[in-house]
Amino acid sequence: MTSRRQLANAIRALSMDAVQQANSGHPGAPMGMADIAEVLWNDYLSHNPANPHWPNRDRFVLSNGHGSMLIYSLLHLTGYDLPMQSLKDFRQLHAGTPGHPEVGDTPGVETTTGPLGQGLANAVGMALAERILAGQFNRPGHNLVDHYTYCFLGDGCLMEGVSHEACSLAGTLGLGKLIGVYDDNGISIDGKVSGWFTDDTPARFRAYGWHVVADVDGHDAEAVKAAIEAARAVTDRPSLICTKTTIGFGAPNVCGTHGVHGAPLGDEEIQATREFLDWPHGPFDIPDAIYQGWDARARGAAAEAQWRETLAAYRQAHPELAADFERRMAGELPARFADHAAALIESAQADGKDDASRKHSQAVLNGIGPHLPELVGGSADLTGSNNTWWADCTQVTADDADGNYLFYGVREFGMTAIMNGMALHGGLIPYAGTFLVFSDYARNAVRMAALMGVRSILVYTHDSIGLGEDGPTHQPIEHLPSLRLIPNLDVWRPCDLTETAVAWQAGLERTTGPSALALSRQKLPHQSRQPDQVEAIRRGGYVLHDPDTTAQGVIMASGSEVGMAMSAAEALAAEGHPVRVVSMPCIERFRAQPQDYRDAVLPPALTVRVAVEAAAPDSWRVFVADERGLVGLNGFGASAPAAEVYEHMGLTTEAVVAAFKAQLAG
Numbered sequence: 182m183t184s185r186r187q188l189a190n191a192i193r194a195l196s197m198d199a200v201q202q203a204n205s206g207h208p209g210a211p212m213g214m215a216d217i218a219e220v221l222w223n224d225y226l227s228h229n230p231a232n233p234h235w236p237n238r239d240r241f242v243l244s245n246g247h248g249s250m251l252i253y254s255l256l257h258l259t260g261y262d263l264p265m266q267s268l269k270d271f272r273q274l275h276a277g278t279p280g281h282p283e284v285g286d287t288p289g290v291e292t293t294t295g296p297l298g299q300g301l302a303n304a305v306g307m308a309l310a311e312r313i314l315a316g317q318f319n320r321p322g323h324n325l326v327d328h329y330t331y332c333f334l335g336d337g338c339l340m341e342g343v344s345h346e347a348c349s350l351a352g353t354l355g356l357g358k359l360i361g362v363y364d365d366n367g368i369s370i371d372g373k374v375s376g377w378f379t380d381d382t383p384a385r386f387r388a389y390g391w392h393v394v395a396d397v398d399g400h401d402a403e404a405v406k407a408a409i410e411a412a413r414a415v416t417d418r419p420s421l422i423c424t425k426t427t428i429g430f431g432a433p434n435v436c437g438t439h440g441v442h443g444a445p446l447g448d449e450e451i452q453a454t455r456e457f458l459d460w461p462h463g464p465f466d467i468p469d470a471i472y473q474g475w476d477a478r479a480r481g482a483a484a485e486a487q488w489r490e491t492l493a494a495y496r497q498a499h500p501e502l503a504a505d506f507e508r509r510m511a512g513e514l515p516a517r518f519a520d521h522a523a524a525l526i527e528s529a530q531a532d533g534k535d536d537a538s539r540k541h542s543q544a545v546l547n548g549i550g551p552h553l554p555e556l557v558g559g560s561a562d563l564t565g566s567n568n569t570w571w572a573d574c575t576q577v578t579a580d581d582a583d584g585n586y587l588f589y590g591v592r593e594f595g596m597t598a599i600m601n602g603m604a605l606h607g608g609l610i611p612y613a614g615t616f617l618v619f620s621d622y623a624r625n626a627v628r629m630a631a632l633m634g635v636r637s638i639l640v641y642t643h644d645s646i647g648l649g650e651d652g653p654t655h656q657p658i659e660h661l662p663s664l665r666l667i668p669n670l671d672v673w674r675p676c677d678l679t680e681t682a683v684a685w686q687a688g689l690e691r692t693t694g695p696s697a698l699a700l701s702r703q704k705l706p707h708q709s710r711q712p713d714q715v716e717a718i719r720r721g722g723y724v725l726h727d728p729d730t731t732a733q734g735v736i737m738a739s740g741s742e743v744g745m746a747m748s749a750a751e752a753l754a755a756e757g758h759p760v761r762v763v764s765m766p767c768i769e770r771f772r773a774q775p776q777d778y779r780d781a782v783l784p785p786a787l788t789v790r791v792a793v794e795a796a797a798p799d800s801w802r803v804f805v806a807d808e809r810g811l812v813g814l815n816g817f818g819a820s821a822p823a824a825e826v827y828e829h830m831g832l833t834t835e836a837v838v839a840a841f842k843a844q845l846a847g
Contacts, residue, residue: 183474185402188223189215190458191258191471193431196250197454198464199271199278201445206272206280209428209441210248213399214333214364217424220405221331221362222255222477225413229481230260233288236510236607237488239328240291240307244300245335245364246281247443253278256289258467258475263287269465284605284633292605293633296625298341299598301361304332305347306602306611308359308419309577309587313557314608316582318506323495325506329413332361336374339363339382343626346595351419352390355579359419360412364399366428372439383423392420399424417579431458509555509608512636512692521552522686526679530715533678533707538740539642539700541681543568549685550574557603559587559613560640561596566702567614567642593619597626597639604635610689614640616648617699618657620664630695631669637695638688644674644699645795646830647741652820661699661796665768669694673767674794676743677707680766683718687770699740703823706744708764721770722782726750728759734789734841737763737804742793742832749793749837760841761787768800789844793837795827809843812836 192215200206227239243252250271257263263277270276277287281295291307294300308330315326338344351359363382367374383395392415394408405424412420429441432454446454455461462468496503508515525548529541550556550571557577560569570586577584589596593615600611620627620641630637646656664672673684673696681700688696708725717723722737726747738746743764750760763782765771771779783790783804791810792801798813805811812832819826827833 183470185219186216188471188474189219190431190460191467191475192218192251192254193454193458194460194462195254195257195268195465195467197432197446197451199250199253199268201448201451202269202464203272204445206250206445207247207443208250208446209368209443210245210335210364211251211254212432212441213366213426213428213430214248214251215430216400216402217362217364217405217426218251218255218333220402221409222259223475224406225409226331227328227484228289228477229485230256230289230478231482232485233261235485235488237326237328240304240330240606242292242294242300242304242307242330242332243282244294244304244332244338245297246294246300249278249280249282251333252282252290253287256287258472259477261289263289265465292602293629296629297335297337298339298343299626299629301332301334301338302343302347302595302598302626303602303605304330304359304361305351305356306599307606308351308356309354309599310603310606310609311358312354312356312582313577313584316584317554318502320499320502323491323498325491325495329358329360332359333364334361335364335366336369336378339380340378343594343598346592347599348386348391349389350589350592350595350599353579354577355390355417356419357416360409361419361421363421363423364426365423366426368428368437368439368442370439370442383421386421390418392418394420394422397422397424399426400430433457505554506608512607514690515552518552518689521549522682525549526682526686526715529678529682530710535704535706536678537701537704538675538677538681539566539568539702541675541678542640542685542698542700543571544678545682545685546571548682549689553610553689555608555610557585557587557609557611559589559596559611561589561593561613561615561619562591563615563642564588566616567640569612569614569640587613589613593622594626597623597630600637601626601630601633601635604637605633610636610638612638612640614642616655617641617644617660618655620660620697627664627670627695627697628667631667634669634694636692638685639695639697640700641697642700643702645701645741646814646818646826646832647701647703647795647823649702649823649826650820653817656818656826657796658814658817659797661794662800664697665800671696671767671769672699673697674699674740675766676740676764677705679708679710679715680718680764684766687719687767701741703741705741708743708747718766719770720774720778721767721772722763722765724761724782725764726762728754728761730759732759732761732787733845734791735761735763735783735787736837736841737765737790737792737801739765739794742795745834745837746793748834749841752834752838753841758841758845772803789841791837791840793832795832807844810840812840
């Protein structure tokens with residue numbers, strides 16, 4: 182019988198060989214955590230290599246994603262569709278084994294990790310999704326949703342502040358199916374962490390309300406197994422297993438040093454490691470007995486088959502709930518969602534009134550929320566300001582998970598990374614809010630959402646100097662253009678109720694990435710439209726107003742400045758200058774339209790162009806060639822009522838008129 186250590190040594194060998202062949206990578210963590218991974222994956226993890234997406238599988242997250250050869254080795258050895266050639270091509274283009282794990286690139290990878298701490302926060306989101314779905318669907322005698330989330334993490338993850346945000350909330354919510362395994366090897370890139378990281382980690386997590394299993398020898402399989410058993414026995418709170426390991430275990434001359442953290446071992450050290458580990462096999466050579474010891478295909482198929490029986494019984498007992506569960510896990514919206522959204526948009530255009538777009542957003546949620554049980558909302562301690570709570574919201578708590586709203590507290594980064602985990606888990610569509618200026622706190626998690634293509638809605642209110650008296654610390658300037666620079670993020674800035682309803686529908690229907698809604702604090706004027714104009718909103722940019730005679734130019738705007746653009750067009754028309762007005766609620770959507778549509782909205786012949794937006798003007802340079810046509814903000818705001826701040830910053834109807842006339846004058 183193959184020993185546990187021999188099975189773990191397969192991970193060590195594959196990791197050092199792949200990093201050596203790539204001449205790039207991090208062998209230390211995989212070699213140090215191999216014994217822990219062997220126990221978890223062979224004795225506890227419920228997964229099916231033949232179907233990496235079956236809903237009730239355990240989720241495994243490698244938060245210290247630089248150790249990616251750990252998870253690639255595990256996936257290959259246990260039987261996933263990850264051939265040896267992919268490991269040989271580690272870190273090469275299209276190999277399926279990128280330098281850091283990427284969801285969608287490699288079967289069995291649950292989330293993209295590498296930016297430290299975020300994988301841990303994603304794991305909190307996955308465990309939270311399991312908890313919410315169990316509350317919504319499980320019934321007596323029918324535990325349809327019942328799985329664990331396991332997360333490996335390192336010192337770097339715990340140094341990152343996002344770990345505090347996410348783990349504090351996880352403890353408060355009592356996520357008993359979440360088990361973290363801390364690789365306490367005392368080493369990071371710069372050397373021994375004792376010079377900059379001396380936290381009492383067990384005490385820290387106990388203070389969060391976690392169950393902690395401390396001082397576990399990470400190279401003693403029986404000690405690791407006992408620790409996992411202890412963690413699984415505690416169901417009312419998350420658990421952290423603190424394991425002591427030696428980074429680069431098995432490499433006799435460099436183990437325990439930062440030299441093994443992020444560089445190939447070299448041929449001589451690899452040979453010494455093979456001798457030390459009694460691993461006589463050549464590079465990428467795994468004996469059949471080792472493969473047999475790791476093969477999880479039969480066990481995984483049996484686990485999924487047993488759950489399928491549970492699902493079949495559930496269908497018999499609760500057919501409507503079962504259909505809803507399967508629809509939601511497939512990522513499909515309700516059959517009549519489009520009809521409900523269309524009716525809401527039609528009503529919005531017919532009955533829309535002047536109001537803040539943040540309040541319009543709440544009205545939309547009240548209209549569509551009852552038809553979308555998968556919606557789970559929240560806010561970073563700004564619920565009343567973000568207007569993210571709607572009539573049928575109920576709070577998710579440690580005692581009652583059958584809800585649809587989370588009070589995240591002042592944790593913008595953690596909130597966004599948790600949302601990513603919830604979306605990746607499946608069955609839920611998360612949305613949550615904060616002020617637009619605080620999107621900076623969450624920016625890397627927003628970037629990760631876009632990189633992974635998750636479906637989430639980021640509600641950013643108080644989107645301009647229009648928030649007024651709170652002053653420049655709270656008035657976003659650079660945030661809209663900086664968010665628009667993130668690939669695969671749709672940024673919507675609607676001007677009234679109709680555009681807000683379309684933005685929500687577009688975001689909810691989008692399955693390939695997140696959407697951000699930038700919403701105003703101040704009241705905005707409702708705009709009149711014809712049906713074809715309403716339909717065109719979803720294209721991101723459209724003609725809101727055309728003069729009766731040939732236009733001399735175009736004024737473009739988004740959100741709160743659309744009303745200003747309309748006023749400027751009216752003033753110019755009175756002076757004999759007919760102007761087209763284009764509302765551009767989503768530049769990304771507009772730029773993705775066919776060229777003929779874009780030319781129809783912004784005819785190349787109309788070279789006199791003005792773009793007005795209460796933000797840094799860089800987003801509009803692609804449409805406006807003349808610098809004089811950019812009416813925006815190039816400095817920080819001021820503390821005063823909104824109208825006075827607009828006047829002070831030179832963002833006025835008169836400024837738009839002057840910018841247009843200056844170009845006409847040549």
